[in-house]
Structure formats: structure tokens, C-alpha cells
Amino acid sequence: xxxxxxxxxxxxxxxTPSELVHATEEARRAGYRRMECYTPYPVEEAAEALHFHKTxxxxxxxxxxxxxxxTGYGLEVWINVWGYPLNIAGRPLxxxxxxxxxxxxxxxxxxxxxxxFGMLAQNGLPQxxxxxxxxxxxRDGALQDKFFxxxxxxxxxxxxxxxxxFLEQFSPVSIVExxx
Amino acid sequence: xxxxxxxxxxxxxxxxxxxxxxxxYAVVAPGHNFKSxxxxxxxxxxxxxxxxxxxxxxxxxxxxxxxxxxxxTWLVLKGVGIWGVTIPGAWGxxxxxxxWWIGIGHAGTLISAILLLFKxxxxxxxxxxxxxxxxxxxxxxxxxxxxxxxxxxxGYWLLPYPNTMNVWPQFRSPLAWDVFAVSTYATISxxxxxxxxxxxxxxxxxxxxxxxxxxxxxxxxxxxxGSTRHWIRYESASLLLAGLSTPLVLxxxxxxxxxxxxxxxxxWHTTIFPPYFVAGAVYSGFAMVLTLAIPIRKFYHLExxxxxxxxxxMAKVMLATGSIVAYGYGMEVFMSWYSxxxxxxxxMWNRMFGPMGWAYWILILTNIAIPLTxxxxxxxxxxxxxxxxxxxxxxxxxWFERFVIVVTSLYRDYLPSSWGTYRATKWDYMLFIGTxxxxxxxxxxxxxxxxxxxxxxxxxxLPQTKVRRGGADAEQVVQEAL
Numbered sequence: 001x002x003x004x005x006x007x008x009x010x011x012x013x014x015x016t017p018s019e020l021v022h023a024t025e026e027a028r029r030a031g032y033r034r035m036e037c038y039t040p041y042p043v044e045e046a047a048e049a050l051h052f053h054k055t056x057x058x059x060x061x062x063x064x065x066x067x068x069x070x071t072g073y074g075l076e077v078w079i080n081v082w083g084y085p086l087n088i089a090g091r092p093l094x095x096x097x098x099x100x101x102x103x104x105x106x107x108x109x110x111x112x113x114x115x116x117f118g119m120l121a122q123n124g125l126p127q128x129x130x131x132x133x134x135x136x137x138x139r140d141g142a143l144q145d146k147f148f149x150x151x152x153x154x155x156x157x158x159x160x161x162x163x164x165x166f167l168e169q170f171s172p173v174s175i176v177e178x179x180x
Numbered sequence: 181x182x183x184x185x186x187x188x189x190x191x192x193x194x195x196x197x198x199x200x201x202x203x204x205y206a207v208v209a210p211g212h213n214f215k216s217x218x219x220x221x222x223x224x225x226x227x228x229x230x231x232x233x234x235x236x237x238x239x240x241x242x243x244x245x246x247x248x249x250x251x252x253t254w255l256v257l258k259g260v261g262i263w264g265v266t267i268p269g270a271w272g273x274x275x276x277x278x279x280w281w282i283g284i285g286h287a288g289t290l291i292s293a294i295l296l297l298f299k300x301x302x303x304x305x306x307x308x309x310x311x312x313x314x315x316x317x318x319x320x321x322x323x324x325x326x327x328x329x330x331x332x333x334x335g336y337w338l339l340p341y342p343n344t345m346n347v348w349p350q351f352r353s354p355l356a357w358d359v360f361a362v363s364t365y366a367t368i369s370x371x372x373x374x375x376x377x378x379x380x381x382x383x384x385x386x387x388x389x390x391x392x393x394x395x396x397x398x399x400x401x402x403x404x405x406g407s408t409r410h411w412i413r414y415e416s417a418s419l420l421l422a423g424l425s426t427p428l429v430l431x432x433x434x435x436x437x438x439x440x441x442x443x444x445x446x447x448w449h450t451t452i453f454p455p456y457f458v459a460g461a462v463y464s465g466f467a468m469v470l471t472l473a474i475p476i477r478k479f480y481h482l483e484x485x486x487x488x489x490x491x492x493x494m495a496k497v498m499l500a501t502g503s504i505v506a507y508g509y510g511m512e513v514f515m516s517w518y519s520x521x522x523x524x525x526x527x528m529w530n531r532m533f534g535p536m537g538w539a540y541w542i543l544i545l546t547n548i549a550i551p552l553t554x555x556x557x558x559x560x561x562x563x564x565x566x567x568x569x570x571x572x573x574x575x576x577x578x579w580f581e582r583f584v585i586v587v588t589s590l591y592r593d594y595l596p597s598s599w600g601t602y603r604a605t606k607w608d609y610m611l612f613i614g615t616x617x618x619x620x621x622x623x624x625x626x627x628x629x630x631x632x633x634x635x636x637x638x639x640x641x642l643p644q645t646k647v648r649r650g651g652a653d654a655e656q657v658v659q660e661a662l
Contacts, residue, residue, distance in 0.1 A: 018648045040214060040383070041639040042411035045647040052409050057416040061424075072360075075340055076351045084348035091352060098352040101435055102360040105428075109364040112424045116371045119417035123410045125378075126402035133405070142406045143383040143636075145214030 008131035008180040009152040012172040020147035023170040024049035034155035038148040064114025072106030209484035241621040247614025269602030274328035276582040281321035287465020288314030293425035304637040311373040316622040320615040354438040361435040380631040446527035447589035456508030463501040464578035470571040488562040495561040546577030
């Protein structure tokens with residue numbers, strides 16, 4: 001339950017990424033922490049302004065890849081040495097070089113799927129409903145040509161009046177209170 | 181706008197598409213902003229009227245695709261005996277077409293993955309439909325080995341799974357490697373393609389008017405809302421997928437070349453096969469991207485986003501990979517002499533001057549003589565009409581390359597008493613032509629229903645993206661960037 005009943009946050013709309021980054025940096029400096037930028041394409045400067053650097057995606061990808069390697073290679077070795085040994089033209093049962101390619105492919109398969117689905121999971125997607133979609137102007141611009149900063153009501157510093165005044169100084173196109 | 185360079189001579193008409201500083205064509209036409217890019221691309225998908233030519237094209241493509249339906253049905257009823265495959269030419273069209281189609285797909289991965297890693301931002305406008313081309317080409321390719329195994333309904337026996345027969349695959353065979361390489365390639369390509377489209381589906385969801393379109397794009401967008409933290413993880417995953425796809429695409433065609441190179445057959449048993457197969461795959465794939473891109477940019481008036489710069493760059497990649505392929509052909513001839521092997525020498529002589537020598541010379545003409553002499557000219561590289569013609573020439577050439585490799589090595593091997601010949605039947609042709617129809621059907625459906633140019637990625641290369649400290653307004657930023 002949000003600290004302020006029925007309010008998700010305050011959403012400020014900007015026309016350019018520069019204004020958004022500036023407002024975000026200032027908000028961070030003013031002590032806001034629970035906030036988020038919404039942009040039609042990745043704006044790295046906005047992430048810097050939010051002090052968001054580390055993602056867990058590379059680690060998940062690595063772990064997935066190693067799991068794929070062990071699974072794939074292990075499966076081949078077990079099948080061809082123990083599970084179903086076949087004498088093919090007198091070659092050794094443990095023909096390790098021949099097992100490299102399927103093991104390699106499964107490394108990539110598992111790593112790729114871990115990166116993709118891990119990214120979605122960390123982002124909490126799919127999430128078809130989100131309070132922001134209640135904001136009348138959000139869906140007009142967020143994924144097209146507008147840049148949004150949302151100060152969330154969770155933030156201890158958040159207050160309906162003061163936060164609105166704070167955002168007002170960056171002269172955004174609009175400031176909207178987002179219903180929860 | 182500032183792209184109009186200083187015009188000293190009023191007689192000279194400066195092409196606004198040419199950057200006055202570099203003399204290169206622009207990647208995105210000047211004057212575009214976030215809104216115009218979104219509108220341009222989304223309106224292709226979200227319009228209520230499908231152009232009549234689209235219906236016509238789709239109808240024609242589906243008619244041709246019936247060849248697959250009929251060809252596969254008859255094959256399942258009768259068996260692979262209806263094809264021209266026989267001993268000694270046991271591989272025939274099934275493998276030729278498999279390698280040809282999957283090779284075409286490789287350019288899509290190259291564009292979406294390798295060029296992303298090299299920060300070639302011009303790729304942003306062509307990567308989506310190149311990836312779609314990859315997936316549809318892999319679909320067409322995948323049919324052939326499955327049918328060629330004789331009893332396609334038992335195709336799942338190729339996979340390692342516990343079963344009541346207690347038998348397992350044999351991993352020392354390159355054909356088992358193929359199963360893993362191609363299935364991984366198909367899976368990762370689909371995932372990469374879909375993940376790339378998620379933000380654009382979000383844009384379509386927000387712009388759609390029809391309730392059904394809102395619902396469908398809403399589901400497909402997974403609720404994407406453009407949050408910066410999401411974007412950063414998304415970019416991280418995209419880079420990782422690109423980094424994984426790069427060795428993957430190289431390994432897939434390498435594995436396919438191993439199908440040949442591992443066999444002790446004159447003309448196949450060479451170490452040059454992996455690099456030369458990969459280069460050939462990219463060569464034919466870029467040709468196919470041109471075949472698709474040139475009519476589409478014309479039809480949908482996308483010259484602003486798929487500019488002559490793209491065509492020029494793709495032609496350059498074709499020149500480079502074509503040269504590698506030419507080197508491969510030269511090295512094959514050289515090695516057949518240098519190996520001092522009677523069988524290798526005979527194979528090459530037979531390939532050039534035997535009963536099927538005509539195929540070899542078609543290959544040299546269409547893959548080397550025509551493209552590698554003309555692509556050096558910049559005038560021709562920025563001439564869409566010529567490139568469209570050339571893309572067909574190269575794909576014919578690449579098909580003949582696989583024909584030459586598969587057929588002329590097999591039909592006259594070590595023992596003259598086992599020599600034979602290879603002749604494709606009408607069922608072979610029907611299935612092959614049918615796959616073109618299937619490919620075209622899938623592609624036209626994709627162009628109509630999904631954003632074929634990534635909106636978010638085009639926005640990333642616009643000058644307005646530059647962030648100025650101190651909150652400058654857009655006009656200033658644009659002025660500066662130009």
C-alpha cells in the first residue's frame with residue numbers, strides 16, 4: 001500500500017532529454033531516491049543521473065552459459081560413453097573433440113535465453129498493468145517523443161505540494177498526479 | 181536546415197542527402213525528429229487500409245507456397261524416392277537448398293549482432309527486417325533435412341531424450357551437430373528478434389486505434405513502459421545477445437561446412453570450407469537483404485530511413501565477402517593441383533570440364549565475374565536498380581555454388597564403376613519454388629503487421645538525442661549537432 005492513499009507519484013513531462021537529465025540530477029541532489037525516468041529510447045545520461053549502473057543481466061548470462069556447457073557436454077559424454085556406447089570405426093568412446101560443437105551450441109543457447117528472460121524477469125515484465133498508464137499524457141508520448149520523470153510517492157521526501165513545487169522550477173510541459 | 185552546405189556555385193544542386201563534411205550519404209534524411217520517425221514507421225502498420233499491391237503480392241506468394249503443401253504431401257505419401265536423390269548423388273536438392281537458405285539467413289544475424297558490436301549505427305534501420313529475413317530463411321531451410329531423413333514424422337529421434345527404445349544420438353557425427361547448431365540458431369534468432377521488437381510493440385500499443393490492435397500489441401509489448409532502469413538492462417541483454425550471436429552465426433555455417441569437410445570425399449575434405457562457407461553465407465544474405473530492401477523502401481517511401489548510404493554499405497560488404505569467396509574458389513583449384521592427389525585433381529577437372537561443367541562456369545560468372553568487377557564503382561553501388569539486379573545474380577551464383585559442391589563431388593567419386601549422375605525431378609523443383617513462396621508470404625505478413633524498422637533504434641541516431649548539461653532546448657541541440 002502506498003504511503004499516500006491513491007497516489008503513485010508525480011509525473012513531469014519534458015520535450016528534450018537534456019531537460020529530463022537536468023531535472024533528474026537536481027532531484028537526486030535534493031534527496032529524492034525513489035524516482036524513475038521514462039524515455040522513448042535508452043538515455044544513458046538519465047541512468048547516470050539516477051545512479052543506476054549495475055544490472056544483474058551479465059551474471060545471469062554467464063551462469064546460464066556455464067550451465068548450458070555442463071549440461072550439453074555432460075549429456076554427450078554420458079550418452080556416448082555410458083548410456084549408449086557405440087563403436088564407430090574404432091574411434092574412442094570419449095571422442096572429446098567431436099563433442100565440442102553441441103556443447104558449444106548449448107552454452108550459447110542457455111546463455112542467450114538466460115540473458116533475454118533474465119532481463120525480462122529483472123524488469124518485472126510481462127506486467128500488462130502499471131499505474132503510470134493511468135496518466136492521461138503518458139501513453140501519448142512515453143514511447144514516442146516525450147521524456148518523463150516520475151517522483152514516486154514511496155519516497156520519504158515525497159509530498160504532494162512540495163514535490164510539485166520542486167518539479168515546477170524545471171518548467172516541464174505538464175505535471176500530473178498519477179493515480180494508483 | 182544546416183545540411184545545406186555552403187553553395188558557392190548556384191548552378192550546382194547540392195543533394196540534401198549528402199553530408200557536406202564527409203561527402204557520404206546520410207543514414208537518416210535530415211529534418212526528422214522523434215515524432216516524424218514514429219509516425220512514418222507506425223503508420224505502415226497501423227493503417228486500416230492494406231494497399232492493393234500488398235494483397236496481390238500476398239495472394240501470389242501464397243499461391244507459390246502451395247508448392248510446399250503439395251510437394252510435402254506427396255513426399256510423405258510416397259517417400260523420398262520421388263526426389264532425384266539416388267546413389268551416388270545421395271544429397272541433391274535437399275542439402276543444396278538447406279545450405280542456400282540458411283546461408284541467406286546469416287546476413288540478418290551479421291547485421292543485427294556483429295555490426296552492433298562494431299557500433300555501426302547505420303545498421304539500425306535495416307536490422308529488423310534483416311532479422312525477420314533470417315528467421316524466415318531458417319524456417320525454409322529447416323524443412324529440407326527434416327524431409328530428407330525419409331520419415332519426417334520421426335524427426336524428433338534426432339534429439340537426445342529418454343525413450344522406450346533406449347537409443348540415443350551419436351555425437352561423433354556432424355549431422356548430429358547440425359541439429360544442435362540449427363536449432364540453437366533458430367531459437368536465439370527468434371528471441372533476439374522478439375526482444376528487439378518489444379519497445380516498438382509498446383509504441384504501437386499506445387498509438388493503435390482498433391481495440392483488437394491495442395489488445396494484440398499490448399500483449400506483445402509485455403507492458404513495456406520505457407523505464408530507464410528497464411532500458412539499461414535491456415541494452416545490456418541486447419549487447420550480450422549480440423555477443424553470443426556473433427560466434428553462433430560463425431559456428432552454424434562452420435558446422436554446416438563440417439557436414440562436407442569431415443567426409444573423406446574429394447572436393448569436400450578441405451580445411452578452407454568453414455571460412456569460405458561463412459563468407460559465402462554473408463555474401464548471399466546481403467544480396468537477399470538488397471532484394472527485399474530495395475522494393476520495400478520504394479513501395480513504402482522509406483528512402484529517408486533506408487538511404488543510399490545503406491545500399492552503398494551493403495554493397496561494400498558484398499564486395500568484401502565476395503572477394504573472400506573468390507579466394508576460396510581459387511584456393512580450391514590450387515590445392516587440387518598442389519595436393520598431388522590424383523582424386524582431387526580429377527574432381528577439379530571434372531567440376532570444370534566434366535558433363536556438369538556448365539554449372540561451374542555459371543557460378544564463376546554470377547558470383548565472381550559480374551559482381552566483383554562492377555561493385556568497385558560507387559555509381560553502381562548507389563544505383564538501386566543495378567543492385568536489385570545484382571542481388572538476384574549473386575543469389576543464383578550462391579545457389580550454383582552449393583550445387584557444384586554437392587553434386588559434382590558426389591556423382592563421380594573414387595570408383596568409376598559407381599559413377600552416376602544427378603537429375604532433379606519436378607518434385608524437387610516444386611518444393612524449392614514453393615519455399616520461395618513461403619518465404620515471401622511470411623515476409624509480407626511481417627511487413628504488414630510488425631514494425632519493420634526499429635523506431636527506438638532510429639531515434640537513438642537522431643541529432644536530437646544529444647544531452648546538453650544545463651537543460652538546453654531541442655532547437656539549440658539540433659543546431660549544434662549539425
